[in-house]
Amino acid sequence: MKYKLIPLIDLDKETQLQVLGIRNEEYIREWMFTGDKINAEDHLAWIERLKNDKSQIYLIITNREDQPVGAVNIKNIDKANKIAELGFYKSQKIEEKGLLTKSLSTVIDYSFNSLGLEKIYSEAFEGNTKSLAIHKRLLFTEEGFMRLHKIKEGKRIGVHLFGLLKDEWKTEKEKINIRKDIIMEIKNV
Numbered sequence: 149m150k151y152k153l154i155p156l157i158d159l160d161k162e163t164q165l166q167v168l169g170i171r172n173e174e175y176i177r178e179w180m181f182t183g184d185k186i187n188a189e190d191h192l193a194w195i196e197r198l199k200n201d202k203s204q205i206y207l208i209i210t211n212r213e214d215q216p217v218g219a220v221n222i223k224n225i226d227k228a229n230k231i232a233e234l235g236f237y238k239s240q241k242i243e244e245k246g247l248l249t250k251s252l253s254t255v256i257d258y259s260f261n262s263l264g265l266e267k268i269y270s271e272a273f274e275g276n277t278k279s280l281a282i283h284k285r286l287l288f289t290e291e292g293f294m295r296l297h298k299i300k301e302g303k304r305i306g307v308h309l310f311g312l313l314k315d316e317w318k319t320e321k322e323k324i325n326i327r328k329d330i331i332m333e334i335k336n337v
């Protein structure tokens with residue numbers, strides 16, 4: 149199985165709009181921090197702004213047919229402190245098990261080895277069991293839990309904070325069960 153990670157800004161407009169279709173899937177909106185439904189005009193205008201935004205690299209996972217299936221965003225890139233935050237999602241129509249685990253491990257390798265980062269961090273809503281599981285699988289440490297920190301569907305909800313250090317990743321990553329039959333290539337970054 150071959151997949152690519154391609155910057156969203158490098159995709160054609162039709163594919164960029166397909167990405168919007170995934171981003172607007174109900175399950176994904178349920179667990180994202182900005183869960184509003186986004187319209188095409190706002191989406192394309194935001195992509196225009198992304199072109200000049202050095203603080204993030206928004207990568208789209210595409211399959212062998214060049215169809216988008218998910219995304220991994222390296223955001224809040226802070227070169228001075230050598231840290232960045234990860235955001236990610238996968239279309240609910242995709243049944244490939246372990247695809248996001250593989251995609252994130254590729255992006256983590258890239259962040260540490262090519263971007264020169266030394267720590268990656270991430271946040272997840274309380275109750276997002278799939279996200280908690282993927283952070284655990286990828287060796288993140290839970291560094292905190294902010295109680296009743298956000299409002300989700302009118303109710304206050306907690307937020308888990310995760311962190312992963314470059315040294316931990318280097319020494320432990322061989323122990324993770326990452327799909328070897330998924331080939332992932334990062335393009336144009």
Ligand SMILES: CC(C)(COP(=O)(O)OP(=O)(O)OC[C@H]1O[C@@H](n2cnc3c(N)ncnc32)[C@H](O)[C@@H]1OP(=O)(O)O)[C@@H](O)C(=O)NCCC(=O)NCCS
Binds near residue numbers: 175238247272279282
């Ligand atoms: C978070 C999210 C991306 C996780 O997706 P996912 O499908 O669980 O992740 P993966 O593609 O890595 O697949 C994991 C599954 O494959 C399995 N898997 C992982 N590695 C595997 C491997 N090497 N071989 C076989 N199976 C594997 C896992 O056991 C898991 O199985 P399960 O779903 O039965 O528990 C997805 O739920 C999502 O898009 N959620 C909405 C948005 C969101 O929450 N984003 C994160 C915000 S913090």
